[in-house]
Amino acid sequence: MDHIDHSRKGMEGTSIVRNEVIEERHREAWNSLLGIDAQKNQLLAWAALSLRAGSLDRNATAVNRLALVEGPPGTGKTSLARNLGAPLSTIAESAVRVIEFASHEAMSGEHGRTQREVHRILTETVPHLAGADITVLVVDEVEALAIHRGQVSLEANPVDVHRTTDAAITALDLLADICPNVVTVMTTNFPEIVDSALRSRTDVTVAIPLPTKEAVQEIIQSTLKAWSREFPDLKAVIDHPSISSVSEELAAKGIDARQSRKFVLDVLSSDLELASDPRRLTATHLGQAAQRWKGIQ
Template identity: 25%
Template sequence: MKLKESLMSSIVTEKPNVKWEDVAGLESAKEELQQAIIFPLRFPQLFQGSRRARRAILLYGPPGTGKSYLAKAVATEVEHTLFSISSSDLMSKWSGDSEALVRQLFELAREKKPAIIFIDEIDALCSNRDGGPGGGNEDTARMKTEFLVQMDGVGKDNAGVLVLAATNLPWSLDPAVRRRFQRRIHIPLPDLAARKQLFQIHLGDLGRQCSERDLEELARRSEGFSGSDVATAIQDALMVPIKKVHMATHFRKIPHAGAEYYTPCDKTDPGAIAMTWRKVPPNRLKEPPLTAADLFVVMQHVKPSVAPDELDKYVAWTEQFGMEGA
């Protein structure tokens, strides 16, 4: 019962509110997930006899490309019980507890099916058992064996249970674990069109300050960026108005919401008042708008987080074991 109670906290009770259209690009990956998860729930008559729904899908690719975001979109869309699992949920210092936790996880998922078990960074749990780096000791080997048995061992009926996993290191997975995943989908860096969509999504209403041409130029300048890198660049850009307030030596009064507010200005502007942010009333500050020029300045200083030579490893692994998700 204690093991069961510890796993109950991994059940996601609130929907993440991430829609499919919030995921830029990755059309093949979205189609595969919809066919594997949503279709069996909405059209069960299609999956009878020899045609069966997917039982396990692996999402792999560079960090920050949207693997976990896809899982959130799945959780928002379907009415499955979602278990969000990390290595800390299944690893225990007590001998025998780790494999018991794995067994209890799958039993709990079968009780609450239809269910999805999402395992982030699965390479931390199921690395190669050949005794090399990351192979682990006897306790972790038993845990990995139990994981394999629970996924599709003899007498284990996992109908209605989907294992959805994500990893940045697919080549470190044990071959037997890799085989269990019927679909292994590469989530690559976003292309030009996807990066443009990412800027639109992350900027939201602020995106109206940018023209179509500005967005296309931002997408062009962000070659090699992951989705996470684009989000970081925009967060940096959103801090530009704050920096302008902090560095301003002059402010001017502007009407806003039926009152007078202070906004930074140049000392040559009409109505400029020599003052710093320290003298601005806290409830009377209006920050300057974010402009496309601010974004371009920020883009000069943001670097991609994924090295080009790392991408070659994903391409080679995809050619041998996976499929493209973009």
């Protein structure tokens, strides 16, 4: 089944990479984000309140409908933003659309082109695609658009970098003025280089850390449970006492949420016998793999 909204009208030639109405798969993806309940609740509360405040004076309330999600790679920031619309649709009792702007794709070496593209997407394309729908706009890797101007040398970097930051901030301000039905969630792996003027405009900053030992364990057990639907013998591994020590070792080595989710797959695919018959997987295999794990090199 094709889940993507392929009515490409208004998206051609832009850096919009996602335009779809929230479905059950988004809810499943939201529920699969484990170990960050506090951050999920914070972002959801902000989004719901921002929409309720849509008719109020933005200058008086300081509600810009703008959030920043920051943290190391692989911690679930983009997934959090992309799937926020699932619980938001329940609260709003309405369909919710998600639009994703891949900011790095808007960059151009041609003088002035990036600023024009950013302004056009945020003030024309996004409002057109959103229409009257409640919409979550995801701006991934926002540092590509709004690098901290205090850390950029005009001698070492083109003036376009500074102008692009100005253009992005101006366009986001205008989007907030003209689209009270749109909440914008920006993500970054590098919060220290996001421009301070943009950071000061955000209503909320949600920091996603590397997973704790408890979160790693929850993710691994959740992954094993998914595998056990096809291979029931794996149910014996899910609650094996050694899973706790496996998780502790991986967390101590700095494993992220994405790598935690892939850990079972990595173990199964590293051995031909296990790959041929995943029912052979044991807690011992996981323990040995955790001891060898060195992260992404």
